[in-house]
Amino acid sequence: MPYTAKIKVTLRQSILDVQGKAVEHALKNLGYGTVESARIGKYIEVTINEQDSLQAERIANEISQKLLSNPVMENYSFELEHVK
């Protein structure tokens, strides 16, 4: 059975996240005084037709590094889920 890789790509802390800043200001304007910050990232679901979880994990890592994130300004993490 295939695996679904649930991949999150986030901007590194050192990179100014202007979208997140705009959302943060909007939330504060809505009266949520305890909101301290908001950062926006990407969520990507990739279905990988591999039987072996190690192999699926290897592919998820590889595609995250090669295409889905830009290591100069982004970090990524993922969870693998067995599709039943």
Next chain:
Amino acid sequence: MADVLVGVVVFPGSNCDHDTEYAVASFEGVKPVMLWHNEHDLKGAKAIILPGGFSYGDYLRAGSIARFSPIMQEVIEFARKGFPVLGICNGFQVLLESGLLEGALSRNRDKKFLCTQTNIRPVNCSTIFTSLYKEDDVLSIPIAHGEGNYFAPAEVIESLEEHNQIVFKYTDALGGVTEEANPNGSLKNIAGIINRQGNVLGLMPHPERASEKLLGSLDGRPLFQSLYNHISGV
């Protein structure tokens, strides 16, 4: 003598490809040749230009998908052999994603898409793209981008400076490199950089939009002319 061919790559979503073609065609001795993203043939071009636009809709990240298109595999090989490659705006983003240039371009500091005339200064005139400029020239060249905020880790910036790889900087009208003159938040006011070998240049401003009197500025022409002199052996 036959005209020297300059390749202009067309990605789905490129929108400055015809402006670039038009600008190239306005020079003596060179002829543009359009290169479709799905091809592997550089058609005998002696230099390649990656034009501005929104290749593949800027999906995922600007330039990230274009980097894996068939034509880019040839362009990367061409660049590694030392032939000239120029990336304008989205083309610059593609060059960074390809690893032909170092760093990244993130969202403009003030969130806005900027479409405006800027002043830039060619701070390195010893490249094949800038040999006809002088370092105190203040050029008037437009920008049109949402993601032009140049970023690179401190050690990369140091290395770019050490090897004189910063080619264009945003300035005020007098040529001063000031924070007020920085439209998008780029580190060190960087508007364009070149690779260590000196054959791959990327810049955010659009020299092809400053190549005809009617457009209000001719300041982009020396960039193309420098390149054509180089490839024609002038």
